Amino acid sequence: MEAASVAPASGALLIDDPDRGVFRVHRSAMTSAAIFEQEQRRIFDRVWIYLGHESEVPAAGDFRTRTMAGRPLILCRGADDEIRVFINSCPHRGAELCREIAGNKKSFQCLYHAWTFSNTGKLLGVPGEDAFGAAFRREDFNLALVPRMTNYRGFVFICFDPHAVDLEAYLGDARAYLDYVADQCEDGMEVVRGTQLYSARANWKLLVENTIDFYHTVPLHKTYFKYLEDMGADISGGVDGRGYDLGGGHAVVEFEAGWGRPVARWEPKWGEAERIRLAALRDRQVARLGADRAHKVCDVDRNLMLFPNLLINDIMAVVIRQVNPIAPDYMEITQWALAPVGEPDLARARRLESFHSFLGPGGFATPDDIEAFEGCQRGFNAFREIAWSDYSRGYDGEVGRPEAEMQSSFEPQIRAFYRRWAGLMGIAAERHG
Amino acid sequence: MADDAATAIDTRAIEAFLYREAELLDAWRLDDWLELFLPDATYEVPATDAPDGRPGIDLFIIADDMQVLRGRVTRLNSVHAYAESPHSRTRHFVSNVQAAAGEDGLIAVKANFLITRIRKGETDTFIGRYDHTLKPDGQTFRYHRRRAILDHDALRPHGRVTIIL
Numbered sequence: 063m064e065a066a067s068v069a070p071a072s073g074a075l076l077i078d079d080p081d082r083g084v085f086r087v088h089r090s091a092m093t094s095a096a097i098f099e100q101e102q103r104r105i106f107d108r109v110w111i112y113l114g115h116e117s118e119v120p121a122a123g124d125f126r127t128r129t130m131a132g133r134p135l136i137l138c139r140g141a142d143d144e145i146r147v148f149i150n151s152c153p154h155r156g157a158e159l160c161r162e163i164a165g166n167k168k169s170f171q172c173l174y175h176a177w178t179f180s181n182t183g184k185l186l187g188v189p190g191e192d193a194f195g196a197a198f199r200r201e202d203f204n205l206a207l208v209p210r211m212t213n214y215r216g217f218v219f220i221c222f223d224p225h226a227v228d229l230e231a232y233l234g235d236a237r238a239y240l241d242y243v244a245d246q247c248e249d250g251m252e253v254v255r256g257t258q259l260y261s262a263r264a265n266w267k268l269l270v271e272n273t274i275d276f277y278h279t280v281p282l283h284k285t286y287f288k289y290l291e292d293m294g295a296d297i298s299g300g301v302d303g304r305g306y307d308l309g310g311g312h313a314v315v316e317f318e319a320g321w322g323r324p325v326a327r328w329e330p331k332w333g334e335a336e337r338i339r340l341a342a343l344r345d346r347q348v349a350r351l352g353a354d355r356a357h358k359v360c361d362v363d364r365n366l367m368l369f370p371n372l373l374i375n376d377i378m379a380v381v382i383r384q385v386n387p388i389a390p391d392y393m394e395i396t397q398w399a400l401a402p403v404g405e406p407d408l409a410r411a412r413r414l415e416s417f418h419s420f421l422g423p424g425g426f427a428t429p430d431d432i433e434a435f436e437g438c439q440r441g442f443n444a445f446r447e448i449a450w451s452d453y454s455r456g457y458d459g460e461v462g463r464p465e466a467e468m469q470s471s472f473e474p475q476i477r478a479f480y481r482r483w484a485g486l487m488g489i490a491a492e493r494h495g
Numbered sequence: 496m497a498d499d500a501a502t503a504i505d506t507r508a509i510e511a512f513l514y515r516e517a518e519l520l521d522a523w524r525l526d527d528w529l530e531l532f533l534p535d536a537t538y539e540v541p542a543t544d545a546p547d548g549r550p551g552i553d554l555f556i557i558a559d560d561m562q563v564l565r566g567r568v569t570r571l572n573s574v575h576a577y578a579e580s581p582h583s584r585t586r587h588f589v590s591n592v593q594a595a596a597g598e599d600g601l602i603a604v605k606a607n608f609l610i611t612r613i614r615k616g617e618t619d620t621f622i623g624r625y626d627h628t629l630k631p632d633g634q635t636f637r638y639h640r641r642r643a644i645l646d647h648d649a650l651r652p653h654g655r656v657t658i659i660l
Contacts, residue, residue, distance in 0.1 A: 255554065256554030256555060257544050258554065259649030260655065282577070284575045289569070394651055410552065414554060418554075418555060418559075423650050424557035424657075426570055440615075
């Protein structure tokens with residue numbers, strides 16, 4: 063029923079043919095209201111979704127409100143130092159309980175009938191409680207928690223399916239890549255103050271694929287690479303990477319680019335003092351993690367995609383990028399900068415400078431990505447005439463291909479995303495359109 | 496002494512400066528616009544949830560020193576800056592201009608802005624306030640710090656800041 067109800071006349075939404083090395087997704091998947099709704103129910107209601115970082119609520123009573131999968135939520139560290147995620151709706155009659163974006167509260171009081179809740183979620187006060195009768199029990203009206211929540215090394219994930227597998231099982235092999243990010247600092251990582259909150263007039267899946275697409279990097283971001291060149295960087299090596307399907311819909315593209323990594327690959331522009339500091343930092347990493355792991359953490363860039371909507375780019379800065387589907391042709395995007403706790407001021411300033419010029423809505427690259435896929439979204443209105451978008455790069459000859467022959471513009475990482483998407487959506491892969 | 500400094504500030508002249516700047520920006524005369532900056536000036540657009548952002552410490556939308564700002568203008572002058580190629584049509588409205596003596600001979604300028612960006616059938620409106628510091632330069636002024644603080648909770652539906660605010 064599911065595939066037929068959302069598929070176009072031909073019936074196929076996904077072409078996955080290993081014999082010909084062809085992988086295509088039907089463009090109506092980006093425009094259909096029925097598919098959008100089905101994504102909400104079959105994906106966003108079922109899988110683990112990133113909500114925030116523990117460093118966003120560092121002190122007891124700290125809270126942040128945000129909407130995820132359509133639900134208004136409160137991320138709160140209680141007086142008992144436990145992090146919880148509440149539904150931001152008064153259990154009495156549903157009013158928005160916490161009306162501020164961020165702050166610190168010992169308790170939450172509903173504006174409507176003045177019910178009061180502790181920051182651990184317990185109902186503390188009900189004016190005129192007697193009138194509710196003998197059957198009224200306060201514990202029935204504590205704040206509702208999201209069904210599942212796990213804080214993995216500071217990354218707080220939630221899930222609306224009470225029966226979902228544990229987060230670690232969900233992440234599978236992708237967990238190791240999250241660990242490389244978390245391992246950058248023995249004292250932990252923290253979200254920098256200031257969030258980039260933006261949007262794009264396009265389907266959310268286009269941002270996910272764009273972030274792990276290395277075929278577009280050089281042509282689309284010509285002006286960014288020219289800027290780097292004008293600044294004296296050596297970009298002759300290009301961006302040479304490899305994409306890997308990590309299973310479960312997750313994927314990563316690993317590469318080693320010419321730019322410096324704040325932890326811990328030096329570039330000449332940073333000067334001698336920084337070279338010495340980074341060398342000492344690297345030595346500590348090797349002592350703590352071992353040489354192989356330290357190499358992964360310090361030298362290797364990665365764009366990590368955690369299905370369905372979390373991208374962590376660990377490059378010349380560390381960006382946590384999340385996309386929220388709002389409509390088939392509109393998404394909201396949030397970006398945070400993640401950085402080592404205790405990072406020296408000058409290194410932090412350099413990290414932010416790298417972040418600002420490349421990443422984000424005011425940078426020299428992201429706006430052109432948005433321009434590109436907003437143009438795609440407009441083009442998709444002609445899906446009856448041009449039906450398919452192609453993700454076949456590197457598919458032909460993929461099995462058994464030696465690493466040395468894998469090119470950064472290949473697309474196994476994008477195919478990983480769409481295979482998982484199709485699986486959860488109940489969409490069968492066809493050999494032909 | 497403070498009064499002497501206050502009377503020395505010609506708010507009309509600062510308004511004229513801001514209007515001329517708006518005209519340069521709407522005409523996309525960005526090389527001429529760059530001339531309005533001191534060599535060590537900054538151009539800042541704080542994050543919408545941290546409007547009091549501290550450069551080098553907090554995340555911004557834009558936090559350019561002159562090297563980056565020149566890079567920004569070079570990029571915007573290129574046909575390969577696809578987000579602004581062809582250029583959006585912009586209209587900068589500046590009002591509520593107030594100026595007062597700042598530190599070190601600089602002038603603190605506050606104003607309101609409303610800027611429209613029209614592109615591909617969409618009109619996005621940016622609303623906020625300016626918090627600049629200017630240095631007198633002969634009959635005119637040059638930017639020491641040019642800061643545009645947005646009122647919006649988020650760049651939604653704007654999506655980007657590719658025009659100069």
